[in-house]
Amino acid sequence: MKNKPHLSCENCASLAEGIFCNLSSPELDEVSHHKINNTYKKGQTLFVQGNHPFGLYCISKGNIKLTKAAPDGKETIVRIVKGGDFLGLRSLFSDDNHSVTATVMEDSEVCFIDKKFILKAIEKNPSTALNIINKLTRDMGHADNKLSSFQQKNVRERLAELILFLKSSHGVKDSSGRWKIELKLTRDEMATMIGTANETLIRFMSEFKEAGIIEQEGKTIFISDEKVLIDWANINY
Amino acid sequence: MKNKPHLSCENCASLAEGIFCNLSSPELDEVSHHKINNTYKKGQTLFVQGNHPFGLYCISKGNIKLTKAAPDGKETIVRIVKGGDFLGLRSLFSDDNHSVTATVMEDSEVCFIDKKFILKAIEKNPSTALNIINKLTRDMGHADNKLSSFQQKNVRERLAELILFLKSSHGVKDSSGRWKIELKLTRDEMATMIGTANETLIRFMSEFKEAGIIEQEGKTIFISDEKVLIDWANINY
DNA sequence: AACTAAAATTGATAATTATCAGTTTCAGAT
DNA sequence: ATCTGAAACTGATAATTATCAATTTTAGTT
Secondary structure (H helix, E strand, O other): OOHHHOOOHOOOOHHHHOOOOOOOHHHHHHHHHEEEEEEEEEOOEEEEOOOOOOOEEEEEEEEEEEEOOOOOOOOOOEEEOOOOOEEEEHHHHHOOOOOEEEEEOOOOEEEEEEEHHHHHHHHHHHHHHHHHHHHHHHHHHHHHHHHHHHHHHHHHHHHHHHHHHHHHHEEEHHEOEEEEEOOEEEHHHHHHHOOOOOHHHHHHHHHHHHOOEEEEOOOOOEOOOOHHHHHHOOOOO | OOOOOOOOOOOOOOHOOOOOOOOHHHHHHHHHHHHEEEEOOOOOEOOOOOOOOOOOEEEOOOEEEEEEEEOOOOOEEEEEEEOOOOOOHHHOOOOOOOEEEEOOOOEEEEEEEEEHHHHHHHHHHHHHHHHHHHHHHHHHHHHHHHHHHHHHHHHHHHHHHHHHHHHHHHHHEEOOOOOOOOOOHHHHHHHHHHHHOHHHHHHHHHHHHHHHOOEOOOOOEEOOOOOHHHHHHOOOO
């Protein structure tokens, strides 16, 4: 295999909002030279639940699902991360093994940065630590919200909420001003995200379509009536 | 009201595992002198969902429940924190308002540290930032586990898991070697924690008692057969 | 374009959980 | 010690969700 050309972090999506956004140009350059840039094909895994972690993954392009296996082998999607996000932060600071499996949902580009190097970089530039804290607290807020959905809501409400969430994370306005969700999920995957059976999910999706709240072309979901969707979701945050 | 005597942080439960554990004695002393030590009676709130946060709370004694109100006014317990833990970490770094209400479950002692002071302390001693990251990542792990319980488990399994969780957080071995949970929760509170109706929770609690897995004296729960409990919980982490 | 396996869908039915109504027990206040 | 409202409990029933067994559609491959 040929060596890949060196890619600067300067243009990486992970930079804009990411934990390295306060680094100076030379500092960033050092990161650039210590990372390993890899491409993954749909279905390949970055890491597997139970295995020992060894560094940080910066997703530069693509969507990656984090799944947890139930004792019976069924996999549920715990979270979906996209370009610009990070994976393995937790593993940098604890010695626990990976608690989830990270699977690439479409062909992706991911940089890997060695654990030791990252820890050194954090020590040198404390603002990086603050950025990490910031990111973790935001993630934590999202987790709390999801949790309280499960505590308080039924499947219909959770589905409405999921669609709104997908809108905020993967939505783009199409030419007609309608929201389009740019993430292809199977019914099964969506079902695991809201903790229901895929048949149940399908029935509610049909209900949403019949009610004129959403539309579908292939696997792509469009939101045609966001107001009703928000109403059905019964948001409490 | 009389001024309270100055309390050193040296003996505080928050120190042992907490975010300040790497501070030098003089540094810690500075923290001691900048904190405000308060006592709260059962039912009083440290802060309320929707209000603006202004600092960090170190719980030195007592249990505090974090609740989230549903649109219909019902409150669900999102988390319970105990002596040695912190509250309001998230608020230090984001400008969001409190996403939960913190209510004292029994008479408690809580120190308050001003936001600005904390942030300065973190800048001065980067290891504090690492400790915070550590704590956040652990919390995040717990949140992920809870989430996947809701995705994958039924009420019986979630209840078994809750009791095991309470054991790990508030359990002590009594004289006969049996685990005793030192936290008094109403049925209603337990029900909200696992996202079910209180009647449903009661029925499963009765089932557990009839099966000889747990016992009860007043509001105190004892675990008489942990193995079966673990089995029923269907743990996947 | 035909083939094929996976995914989506539908219907029927069973299991789980929620709701409502009533009774009993408990714990804090007088 | 008694009172009283809240909490705990029980039973009956309704609503929600899961499961099973098909059938149809879709997307990827030859």
